[in-house]
Amino acid sequence: MTTAANTVAQKKGFGATLWDWLTTVDHKKIGILYLIGGGFFFVLGGIEALMIRLQLLVPNNDFVSAGFFNELITMHGTTMIFLAAMPLLFGFMNAIVPLQIGARDVAFPFINSLGFWMFFFGGLFLNLSWFIDAAPDAGWTSYASLSIASTGHGIDFYAIGLQIAGAGTLMAGINFLVTIINMRAPGMTYMRMPLFTWTTFVASALILFAFPPLTVGLFFLTFDRMFGGNFFHVDGGGNTIIWEHIFWIFGHPEVYILVLPSFGIFSEIFSIFSRKRLFGYSAMVFATVLIGFLGFMVWAHHMFTVGLGPTANAIFAVATMAIAVPTGVKIFNWLLTMWGGSIRITTPMLYALGFIPSFVMGGVTGVQQGAAPLDYQLHDSYFIVAHFHYVIVGGVVLAILAATHLYWPKMFGTMLSEKLGKVTFWFFFIGFHMTFFLQHFLGLMGMPRRVWTYNKDQGWDLFNAISSVGALLMAIGVIVLVINIIMTTAKNERVGNDPWEDGRTLEWAIPSPPPFYNFPQTPLVRGLDTFWIEKKEGNKRGYIAAEPISDIHMPNGSFIPFVMTLGLFIAGFGAMFRLEHSWGLPVLIGGLVLTFLAMATRSIKDDLGFYVTKDEIIRTEKEILRSERGSN
C-alpha cells in the first residue's frame, strides 16, 4: 500500500506534509504534535502568569480589572495543568516509551491520534472563551458555589473544553497501559523496564481511574448550567460539596499523574549522567506504585476546612503524610545514584540537581499542610500558592525542561546548545525561587490566595515586587530556550544514535530520529539498562536482534480522529448557545451526528494496516548508515 512515501528524506509539498501530520498515527510524530500543542499552551499560560504578577507588582494596582484578574488566574491554572504540563509529558511518553520497551508503535495508534486531537481541540475550545463571551472565572477548581453563580459562558467553556480534552487524556492513558502490558520486546520483563516507562505505566493507571470522576463532575456542571440540572443548586436540593469531592478525587491523583513521569525522567537523567545503574531500582518501582496507590486516598486534604469532622480530617491527614515515605525513598535513591558515580554536569543533569532541593521544599510544605490543624491557618493563603508551585514547577516543569534537552536529539536528530541550555536553567531556576520562595511568607503574613490587589504598608509590598521580578526571569529563561530551539533547527547538525554517549536504554541504540518502524528487528533484552550491557560487551549494534529481518506490519494513517473531534468541538458550541440562539440545538445535534458517523465509519471500514517489505527495510537501514557517515 505505502511504499517509499514514509521513508526518510522525501521532499513533499506543503499540502502533503500537512495532510501527513493531520492523519499521522506514528507515535513519534504524535509526540512532536503533543510537544507543539503543549508548548503553545505553555507560552499562553506563561503570558497569563506574567499578567498576574504585573498586576500584583505594586499595591492598589489597576493594570487589570478584578473580573479580568479572576479570568487570568482561572485560565492560568487550567491551561498549565491540562493543556501544558500533561500534554508536554505525553509528548515525551509518546516519543520515548515505545522505544524504551522495544516496540514499533503503541498498542492503539488510531486512538493515540484521537487522544491528541481531543486534547488540542478541547484546549482550543477553552481558549476561544477569550474571544467569545468571557473566559471562565471561578478558579481552576471551579467550585460549584462560584461556578453556578458565574454569569456569561466562561464556565460553560471550562466544562465543555475540559470534557473534550479529558476524554483525550483518558484514551492516552489506556493506550499507554496496553502498550506497556502487551508490546514489550522479548526479555523486557516488568522489572527490567526503564523507570520512565514504569512511571508512565503507573501514571496511566491513575489516569484511568481519576479521569472518569472528572468526566462525571463536568457533566454535572454542564447539566446544571445548560440543561436545568440541580446537582449543585442548593434550593433544588443539591449540594455543592459533591463537586469538591468529585473534583479532588480526580484532582489529587492528577498531581501524581504529572509528577510521577517527572520522577521517571529524572531517574533516567541521574543514572545516565552519573554513569551508574539507578540505585535501588526495585525500591524505586515499589515507591512509584505505592505513591500511585496512596494518591487516591488523600483527596479530602484539600477540604480540611469544609467541616468533614475531626475523624475524617485525621484519617486524611495521616494518609497524606504517609505519601512522604515513598517519596523520601525516591529522593535518597537519586542521591545514592550520584554517590560514587562519575558525574557529568550537562543541562539535563543541572535540572535534575536543581530539582532535588526544590521539590523537597514543596514536599516539606506539603506535609505541613497535611497537618489538619495547621492547614486551617494556611488554607487559601499564598502559602498554598507557594507550595503547589514548588511541587508543579520545581518537580514537573523542571522535568519537562530537562526532558526537552535530554530527548531533543532523539526526537529531532539535532542537539540543543548546551551553553544556551545552561543559561535557560539559571534564569529559570533563580527566577523560580525568587517568585515563589517569598510567597510562603506572604501567606504566613495573611495574604489570601487569588486576591486581585492589596493595600500599601501591610508588609506585602517588597515581597510581591521581588516575586514579580522573578517571574520575569523565568520568562527570559523560556525565551532563551526558544532561541536555542530556533538556532539548533537552523544549524541542523545531525547527531548519531547515542548523542549523550552514556545512554543506557534501548532508545539510544537506534538512530536519532528513528526510522518510522523504529526497530528493523525486534530487540532481545538481556537485563536492566540493556543498551549499557551491550555497549560494555562491545556489541557495536547496541542490541541483539530477537528475529531475522522480515516484513513489518504497520498501522495506516487516518483522518477519522480529526473528524471525530471536530464533531465534538462543533457540538460544544451548540450545547452552549442552545438556550439563547435557535441555531444552538441543530448545531449540537449536527456535531454529535458528525462524531457518531465518524465512529461508525471507523467501525465498518476495515483497518488492517500495511506491511513494510524486507527489501525496503534493508534499503532504509543502508540509507541511514550512509547519511550518518556523510554527516560525521
Add this chain to the structure above:
Amino acid sequence: MDLNTKFTAKSWPDHPETATMEAKNKFVGFWLFLGGETILFATLFATYLALRNSVPSGNDFSTDTLFELPLVFVMTMLLLTSSLTSVYAMYHMKNYNFKAMQLWLAITGFLGLGFLGFEVYEFTHYIHLGFTYGNSAFSSAFYTLVGTHGLHVAIGLVWLSLLILRNARRGLNLYNATKYYTFSLYWHFIDVVWVFIFTVVYLMGVVG
C-alpha cells in the same frame, strides 16, 4: 492480517478473540476501558445516594412513591436474558458457527431494544407526573444515573447492529471475532451495572 484465510470449525483457534497481536491489545484495552467505566458509574452511584430523595420543600417526590417494582422486574428480566443470549452467541462464535452466532446476537439486540422501550416508557411516565429532569436534585441524579446506563444500552444496540450488518455476508474472521467478543464484554458490563441500579435505586428505594 489476511481476511481471506478460510477457517473451518477445526482450524478455528480456541481463543479467536485473542489470536493476533491487535486482538490481544483490543482485548486488554477493552477490559481497562471497562475499569474506567466502573469508576464512572461508581461516581454516579455515589452522587445518587447523596442526593436521593433530596427535593426542595413543597415537593413530595420520593423513591417509595415514585418507583414501581413490577415494571422494573420486567426490565431486569429482559436485560438479564439478553446477557444469557449473548453468551450463547459467544459459544457459537468459538465453535465457528457464524449463523447461529448472528441469530443469538439478533435476539440479544431485540431484548435490549425491549428493555430500552420500557425505560423510555418509564421516563415519560415520570415526566407526566411532573418529575422532570430539573424538578430537584433527586430527579437530576436519578435521570443522570439511570439515563447514562440507558445511553450505554442504546450505544450498544447501534454497535451491535453495525456488527451484525457489516459482517453478514463475509462471516467470521480473526479481525471481527475480537469485535464481537468485546461487544459481549460490554453487554455483560451493562448488565452488571443494571443489577446495581436495580438494587440501589429501585429495591432500596421501595423496600429499604
